[in-house]
Amino acid sequence: MSTLTLPSDYPQFLTELKGHIRETQVRAALAVNSELVQLYWRIGRSILQQEQQQGWGAKVVARLATDLRTEFPAITGFSARNLRYMKAFAEQWADEAILQQLAAKLPWFHNCILLDKVKNPTERTWYVQQTIENGWSRNVLAAQVESGLYHRQGRAVSNFSRTLPAPQSELAQQILKDPYTFDFLSLGAEAQERDLERGLLEHVRSFLLELGKGFALVGSQYHLEVGGQDYYLDLVFYHLKLRCFVIIDLKMGEFKPEDSGKMNFYLAAADDLLRHPTDQPTIGLVLCKSQNRVVAEYALRGLSQPIGVAEWQLTRALPAELRRSLPTSEELDAALGESEPPEA
DNA sequence: TATCCGAGTCGCCAGTGGAT
DNA sequence: ATCCACTGGCGACTCGGATA
Numbered sequence: 001m002s003t004l005t006l007p008s009d010y011p012q013f014l015t016e017l018k019g020h021i022r023e024t025q026v027r028a029a030l031a032v033n034s035e036l037v038q039l040y041w042r043i044g045r046s047i048l049q050q051e052q053q054q055g056w057g058a059k060v061v062a063r064l065a066t067d068l069r070t071e072f073p074a075i076t077g078f079s080a081r082n083l084r085y086m087k088a089f090a091e092q093w094a095d096e097a098i099l100q101q102l103a104a105k106l107p108w109f110h111n112c113i114l115l116d117k118v119k120n121p122t123e124r125t126w127y128v129q130q131t132i133e134n135g136w137s138r139n140v141l142a143a144q145v146e147s148g149l150y151h152r153q154g155r156a157v158s159n160f161s162r163t164l165p166a167p168q169s170e171l172a173q174q175i176l177k178d179p180y181t182f183d184f185l186s187l188g189a190e191a192q193e194r195d196l197e198r199g200l201l202e203h204v205r206s207f208l209l210e211l212g213k214g215f216a217l218v219g220s221q222y223h224l225e226v227g228g229q230d231y232y233l234d235l236v237f238y239h240l241k242l243r244c245f246v247i248i249d250l251k252m253g254e255f256k257p258e259d260s261g262k263m264n265f266y267l268a269a270a271d272d273l274l275r276h277p278t279d280q281p282t283i284g285l286v287l288c289k290s291q292n293r294v295v296a297e298y299a300l301r302g303l304s305q306p307i308g309v310a311e312w313q314l315t316r317a318l319p320a321e322l323r324r325s326l327p328t329s330e331e332l333d334a335a336l337g338e339s340e341p342p343e344a
Numbered sequence: 345t346a347t348c349c350g351a352g353t354c355g356c357c358a359g360t361g362g363a364t
Numbered sequence: 365a366t367c368c369a370c371t372g373g374c375g376a377c378t379c380g381g382a383t384a
Binding site (some may be wrong): 078080081082107108109112 | 351352353354355
Binding site (some may be wrong): 086 | 370371372373374
């Protein structure tokens with residue numbers, strides 16, 4: 001590397017930039033943490049309601065833990081013990097607005113400590129404020145509670161000026177490293193595009209089945225053989241009302257013109273190999289998962305002209321009887337958006 | 345590379361309270 | 365009085381990062 005004379009203000013510039021990056025990291029981690037804590041709160045509240053209305057007890061909760069862990073093996077935190085924490089958490093933070101403002105800003109285990117050790121709501125609120133304000137780690141928080149800091153110097157409610165932990169604080173560091181948040185996103189070490197794709201497909205599958213608009217699953221990674229070549233369709237449904245097959249192809253990335261060509265080919269193959277003479281022409285749906293959003297476009301081979309790129313704007317021109325029976329692009333977009341990690 | 349240390353999870357157990 | 369279900373809290377265990 002050749003020597004380079006840096007501008008005199010470069011060090012300051014770099015320092016500022018690093019500060020921005022760290023602060024954004026904390027914001028992102030906090031957003032995920034907040035979602036996670038709120039999810040736990042909602043689970044806890046649901047359990048509470050079931051207990052009150054249906055007389056659920058610990059046995060059902062234990063079973064729930066087993067079932068959740070079977071369904072989400074990659075996410076820790078669904079032990080019966082943790083579900084009990086969630087219930088207690090929902091009980092102690094009855095007000096959702098206050099929860100979002102305070103408790104959702106602390107890592108889950110900080111909240112567990114407060115659940116165990118601080119029974120008085122005012123006192124607990126004070127400790128949450130102090131933790132955010134001073135960036136206490138879990139141990140510091142536990143030590144402060146045990147030493148009775150609230151009784152020694154508390155009571156005067158803090159003005160609570162800081163809403164975000166300082167990036168360099170221990171609290172911020174813990175939120176950044178919190179394995180819960182990574183588990184929650186299922187973005188651990190093995191997180192690869194294929195896993196994301198599989199997860200998204202699973203999401204689409206259950207969304208369409210739950211939609212109750214007449215989708216029946218024929219298969220996922222459905223095998224078709226055309227001219228001695230093997231092809232695998234991401235998802236194949238049969239639509240009971242429309243009496244036709246619906247093929248779904250998921251793309252990670254922006255929509256590309258060749259995707260339409262490929263779908264056109266799939267539609268032709270499905271019409272030849274799957275379609276019964278009384279069935280309507282097969283419908284294709286391409287879901288493109290770009291960086292920020294999901295783009296869903298329908299393809300109809302039954303239209304007079306072959307599919308070109310222009311036809312990928314078909315959603316708006318979809319015949320009325322089809323529109324009633326198929327989820328709109330917006331619905332799909334919204335449903336798939338739910339599986340997104342929260343915005344940083 | 346081995347060891348230590350701290351964070352986080354969860355199992356276990358004692359205490360409590362309600363039902364019989 | 366006894367049993368059973370439930371809760372709260374402690375601490376053992378695991379894992380990952382830091383340090384020598």
